Amino acid sequence: MTAYLLKRLAIAIATLVLASMVVFAVLEILPGDPARLMLGMNASADQVELLRNQMGLNAPLAWRYLHWAGGLLSLDLGRSYTYSVPVIDLVRERLAVSLPLALIALALSTIIAIPVGLFSASRRGRVGDTISMGAAQLGVAVPNFWFALMLIYVFAVWLRLVPAGGFPGWSAGIWPALKSLLLPAVALALPQAAILARVTRSALIEVLNEDYIRTARAKGLPYRAVLWRHALRNAMIPVLTILGLQFAFLLAGTIIIENVFYLPGLGRLVFQAITQRDLIVVESVVMLLVAAVIAVNLLVDLSYAIVDPRLRSRQ
Amino acid sequence: MSLLDIQNLSLAIGDTQILRDVELSVAPGEVMGLVGESGSGKSMTALTVMRLLPYAARATGRVAFDGIDILAATEDQMCALRGDDIGMVFQEPMTALNPVKTIGEQVAEGIRWHTKASRAEAEDRARKMLDRVGLPEAKFPMSRYPHELSGGQRQRVVIAIACALKPKLLIADEPTTALDVVLQAQILDLLRDLVAESRMGLLLISHDLAVVTEMADRITILRRGEVMEAGDTARTLSEQFHPYTRQLAQASMHVPARARPHGVETGHPLLRVEGVTRDYPGRRMSLFRRAPGIRAVDDVSLSMAPGQSVALVGRSGCGKSTLARMILALDRPTSGTIRFRGETITGKSEAELKPARRDMQVVFQDPYGSFDPRQKVEKLVAEPLHVLERKPTRAGRREMVAHALHEVGLDQRDMDKYPHEFSGGQRQRLSIARAIITRPKLVVADEPVSALDVSIRAQILDLFAELNQKLGIAYLFITHDLTVARAITDEVLVMHDGKIVERGKTSEVLDHPQSEAAKALVTAAPDLHRAIARRMQEQG
Secondary structure: OHHHHHHHHHHHHHHHHHHHHHHHHHHHHOOOOHHHHHHOOOOOHHHHHHHHHHOOOOOOHHHHHHHHHHHHHOOOOOEOOOOOOEHHHHHHHHHHHHHHHHHHHHHHHHHHHHHHHHHHHHOOOOHHHHHHHHHHHHHHHOOHHHHHHHHHHHHHHHOOOOOOOOOOOHHHOHHHHHHHHHHHHHHHHHHHHHHHHHHHHHHHHHHHOOHHHHHHHHOOOOHHHHHHHHHHHHOHHHHHHHHHHHHHHHHHOOHHHHHHOOOOOHHHHHHHHHHOOOHHHHHHHHHHHHHHHHHHHHHHHHHHHHHOHHHHHOO | OOOEEEEEEEEEEOOEEEEEEEEEEEOOOOEEEEEOOOOOOHHHHHHHHHOOOOOOEEEEEEEEEOOEEHHHOOHHHHHHHEOOOEEEEOOOOOOOOOOOOOHHHHHHHHHHHHHOOOHHHHHHHHHHHHHHOOOOOOOOOOOOOHHHOOHHHHHHHHHHHHHOOOOOEEEEEOOOOOOOHHHHHHHHHHHHHHHHHHOOEEEEEEOOHHHHHHHOOEEEEEEOOEEEEEEEHHHHHHHOOOHHHHHHHHHHOOOOOOOOOOOOOOOOOOEEEEEEEEEEOOOEOOOOOEOOOEEEEEEEEEEEOOOOEEEEEOOOOOOHHHHHHHHOOOOOOOEEEEEEOOEEOOOOOHHHHHHHHHHEEEEOOOOOOOOOOOOOHHHHHHHHHHHOOOOOOHHHHHHHHHHHHHHOOOOHHHHHOOHHHOOHHHHHHHHHHHHHOOOOOEEEEEOOOOOOOHHHHHHHHHHHHHHHHHHOOEEEEEEOOHHHHHHHOOEEEEEEOOEEEEEEEHHHHHHOOOOHHHHHHHHHOOOHHHHHHHHHHHOO
16 A cells, blocks of 8 residues: 555656746747736846846756746745746635635535435436436536536525626635636536546446446345445446546636626736736646646545545556 | 245246246255356346346246245335345356455445445454355455456355355356366365355356356256256256257267377478477566466477367466467477477567468367457458468469368358358368368367357367368367367377376376376266266266
8 A cells, every 4th residue: 555655746747847947848838928018028138138127037957847846845935027026926816716616516416416416327228317417418518607607697696695797805704705706617517527427427327337346246136235245346446537537627727607606716817927927827837737636636546546446456 | 835936937038938938946945046148048048036137038938936036026025035035156257356445345245235334244254254155264365356356266256155144045057167177176175165154045047067067956958948857966967858858968978989090100200399388577566576476387398190189178378378379389488399290389579470371270268259340251250361472362262261161061151241240160160261271281279169058069079079180180179178188189188287197098198097186187077977876876
């Protein structure tokens, strides 16, 4: 088990280092001089050169990479060119919206998907299965911003239960903040739940054909008990894989939903930074996401080992 | 009064009739053997008693267990019976246990469910049951997972699950088919003891007449869903009144006619294995430590003459398949050399091996798994032709395939079909056709008939014998089944723990085994003649 852990950890760290190099290199190659952008088109070449020196843009590539990577480690991400505030503050502020949103959406998606998958798999080919998988098909096909608009129309405009958009900040109290995250979380969760339900169903159907399911039935366990106690855990590996991928997506791939609901999230920050060539923000946020994805993958790997003892004893 | 009484049982799945008017009964303490070939409806009969049939199955007739009408019982009633009064053991021990739960959990689960015992009590009873089936605490703590056990040990766990609550009836569906003969004998002994201990009824399902004869008091012979003959085991099998019974008995003792043993010493051996060893590195325990390695094949030497038929017998895990892979140059020995037709084949590149590959082919055990289901027979049988020096034209290829199919008793029109259109026996003929299409000098056959029914097995053995006579192909048969070795080989090599511990003429070694390993194999091997004789003697 320890060997498995250490190996996964080593792989995760190596991936992180490699990713940081790629991110740094790609942004180096991209056209657009940040100093020129900050000073505007009318600035003289001397002024630009001066700023480039101040920002350290003229230093050798390797030195700049090390400087930047060292900064990342000490959480000193530099200052944003456009906002003129430390990047870390920007990121922290946006994460306070994006992380809870992603977690709520992920939880919702799991809570919806697993029971639906179980239900469908246990009634394979019957009416209930056809209906729920039809709904899942719809959930995958319909874009989430359309869901979002429908949700706003019903719950905000019509029933007036929650605000239609905006984020009051956590300082306004937990409940008002949560309330404004609720609709976006549902809009994000539904399509994810649809995918996850389909994966759960097909994984379960495969497991339900295994011999040990028959052994469990021959013990006298009723079908439902067999489903929960024996089938579900064995079907978890593909489900966990998809969950990991979904978390990464939910953290930053939510720009459309953030725009629909006027949420100051990470997705919007990246989008604005890219359009304004605020490379230092882009770099930092991309690295943050890379780190998050690697961390989640590590977690997923560890949970494989918890779910399946065969992975523990293998190297 | 019978414990289980089946009358006029008919079963259909969709439009297919599976069982017709089956009659069968089991009394307490009695062993009833249910025999038949694959597709005869043996397993479906068992699943009907458990009411674990596929969703679309419809059963009619009467199945009474201990006075309860099984076909009319509610699902709740059935759940109360399963695992408590009726236990069941399945064929495939490798997949019958849940891989993510410990063996302790899996044995205790049924006990807790039925008796409402506390976790500690249930675990205590599970522990006792595991001890009883021969998995003592010291070596097999309850925290073991199935993947840490061998096939025979897993089957003991399955038996522990089925017998944990002392069921009145135990149904064992081919409980030993996947095990080697020595393990088979141990598991059968265990079942026999459990029956004697608590006057349990046992419904033993098998395709192997010898196994059933050794175990069963009475026997029911099933064919295509109908009972052919039923009655006292010894009488039924010694009189062989029903033609189908006779056919089954003859098929299971079948020895192909072979004019003369091939492989007279011609000076040059076809195959020479000299001091071959294969080590596998141990599992990595941490970054710096490895478990000790495993020596799968240990200093093995052997030689085969052209046209000779040799059996390599041994228990599962003895290293016989590893040795075969090295002979086929699919794996490299750690040390030692292998010479084929006088040329060294160890350590050669794939390109240099091509001429040797042309002269050696392989037939695998499982005729279902060894064909790509999406390709036509023509392409599948022609696969080995790519090792030929000159690629045949399409017409030439078709002609070669047609010829090979004809030689194995199939029609040349079969080449435009897909594998699923053939029965198990026909598929094994296809894999033989694939093996002989390059006119090899040596065919390595890894358990080529153990997945087949007795009557099909007899036909395939005949085919092997015929091709040996006609084409002069040498065979290396890898098997744990001594009847196969006896039927078709001139010489036998007994392998144990990676070493060859005994070798000699097949009949001599099998009649007068000298080494411990060979003796164990011979005594454990079920033999129909011997079993009938013993039954007759017991009954006077």
